[in-house]
Amino acid sequence: MSKLFNPFNIGTLTVKNRFIHSATYESMLESDGMVNEVLLKRYRQLAKGDIGLIVPGHMYVHPTGKAGLKQTAIYNDSFISGLKKLVSAIHDEEGKVIFQLAHAGRQTRKEVTGLEPIAPFNNGVDPTFGIEPRAMTEEEIQEIIEAFGAAAGRAADAGADGVQIHAAHGYLGSQFLSPFFNQREDKWGGNNENRFRFVKEVFLAIKQNVPSDMPVLIKLNTNDFTPEPGIDPDLAAIYAKWLADLGIDGIELSSGTLSFSPLAMSRKQGIEGEFAPVDNYHLAAAEKIKPVIGNVPLLLVGGVRKLAQMSNIIEEGKADMISMCRPFIREPHLVKRFASGKTNEAGCVSCNNCLLAVRQGLSLKCYVKGVPES
Numbered sequence: 001m002s003k004l005f006n007p008f009n010i011g012t013l014t015v016k017n018r019f020i021h022s023a024t025y026e027s028m029l030e031s032d033g034m035v036n037e038v039l040l041k042r043y044r045q046l047a048k049g050d051i052g053l054i055v056p057g058h059m060y061v062h063p064t065g066k067a068g069l070k071q072t073a074i075y076n077d078s079f080i081s082g083l084k085k086l087v088s089a090i091h092d093e094e095g096k097v098i099f100q101l102a103h104a105g106r107q108t109r110k111e112v113t114g115l116e117p118i119a120p121f122n123n124g125v126d127p128t129f130g131i132e133p134r135a136m137t138e139e140e141i142q143e144i145i146e147a148f149g150a151a152a153g154r155a156a157d158a159g160a161d162g163v164q165i166h167a168a169h170g171y172l173g174s175q176f177l178s179p180f181f182n183q184r185e186d187k188w189g190g191n192n193e194n195r196f197r198f199v200k201e202v203f204l205a206i207k208q209n210v211p212s213d214m215p216v217l218i219k220l221n222t223n224d225f226t227p228e229p230g231i232d233p234d235l236a237a238i239y240a241k242w243l244a245d246l247g248i249d250g251i252e253l254s255s256g257t258l259s260f261s262p263l264a265m266s267r268k269q270g271i272e273g274e275f276a277p278v279d280n281y282h283l284a285a286a287e288k289i290k291p292v293i294g295n296v297p298l299l300l301v302g303g304v305r306k307l308a309q310m311s312n313i314i315e316e317g318k319a320d321m322i323s324m325c326r327p328f329i330r331e332p333h334l335v336k337r338f339a340s341g342k343t344n345e346a347g348c349v350s351c352n353n354c355l356l357a358v359r360q361g362l363s364l365k366c367y368v369k370g371v372p373e374s
C-alpha cells in the first residue's frame with residue numbers, strides 16, 4: 001500500500017496518514033464566533049472519514065482581524081470552552097487537529113468588524129473590499145503580534161495538537177511579507193528581512209505561549225498575483241528557508257489574494273489566465289522550496305485530486321503531506337474511499353461555487369449534484 005496511508009510525524013505529532021484537511025472557512029457560526037453544533041457536526045463527519053490531520057477554518061486572533069461574519073473567534077478566553085468541543089469532536093474519531101490563526105488585515109470591511117480595517121500600508125482602495133486600509137502604528141503591530149501569541153496559548157488550552165500561522169491569500173501575515181502590500185519604510189518594511197519581521201515575531205510570540213513540543217506550522221504564499229510584484233516563488237523560497245532556520249514545524253504552500261486574485265486557484269496563469277481547473281498547481285513552487293527547507297515537512301495543497309499523482313509526489317519526496325480543501329467539501333469520506341479502492345480521483349470539479357457561497361455569507365456546502373456515497 002502507498003506511503004500515503006502510513007503514519008507521518010510533524011515534529012512530535014504523529015498523524016495516522018499523509019492526508020490533511022486544509023483550512024476551510026465554513027461560514028457556519030453566529031456572528032459571535034462561538035463554536036456551535038453545526039460546526040461540530042461537520043468536523044465529526046470529516047474526522048470519521050479518516051483524514052489524518054484537520055485544520056478547521058481560519059480563526060481570528062483580534063477583533064480587527066475578523067474576515068467573515070460567521071468566522072470562528074479565538075481572541076479571548078471565552079472562546080476556549082467551545083474550541084475544546086471542536087478538538088474533542090476530532091480527537092474522538094482519532095483525528096489530529098491544528099488551529100489556523102489569522103488576521104484579515106485589509107481584507108475585511110467595517111460591516112464585519114465594526115472597526116477600521118488596518119494593514120501594514122495604505123496603498124489605496126482595495127478593489128475587492130472597497131475599503132482604504134489605515135496603516136498600522138508600531139503599537140498596533142505589537143498588539144497584533146501579542147494577540148497571535150495569546151491565541152496560540154488558547155489553542156493549547158483547548159487541546160489542539162498544533163497551530164498554523166495564516167500567512168497566505170493576502171491576509172495580514174502575507175501582507176507584511178509582500179513587497180506590494182508592504183511599502184513601509186520603518187523596521188517592518190523596506191527590505192526582505194524587515195518584511196519578514198512581523199511573521200518572525202508572531203512565530204516567536206506563539207512559541208512563548210505554547211508547550212515547547214507543540215508543532216507550529218505556517219501557510220505561505222508562493223505567488224500573490226498582484227498588479228506590481230509581490231511574493232513570487234523565489235521570494236517564498238527565501239522566506240521558507242528563514243522559517244526553517246527559526247524552527248517552523250511544517251510549511252503549506254499556497255498562492256493568490258482575495259484583494260487582487262480571488263479565484264486564482266482555478267486559473268492557469270494567475271488572475272489573467274484561462275479559467276480552468278489545474279492539477280497540482282503549487283508543485284513547481286514546491287520543487288523550488290523543498291530543497292532549501294531541509295527536513296521541515298512540506299504540505300502540498302492546490303488542485304491535488306488523483307491518488308496515483310499523490311502517491312508519486314510522496315514517493316518522489318516532492319512533498320511530505322497531501323492537503324485538500326474543496327474535495328472534502330464534496331466528499332468528507334474521500335480518504336476512506338481511497339483506502340478501500342472505491343475511487344482513484346476526488347469528485348471535486350474545482351468550480352469554486354463553495355467559495356463564492358461562503359463569501360456571500362451562505363453556509364459551506366458543495367453545489368455539484370451527485371455527491372458520491374460514502
Ligand SMILES: Cc1cc2nc3c(=O)[nH]c(=O)nc-3n(C[C@H](O)[C@H](O)[C@H](O)COP(=O)(O)O)c2cc1C
Nearest residue numbers: 022023024025057058301302303324325326354355
Ligand atoms: C470555501 C473555501 C474556504 C477556504 N477557507 C480557507 C481558510 O480559512 N484558510 C486558508 O488558509 N485557506 C482557505 N481556503 C483555501 C484552501 O485551504 C486551499 O488552499 C485551496 O482551496 C486549494 O486547495 P484545493 O484545490 O484542495 O481546494 C478556502 C478555500 C475554499 C474553497
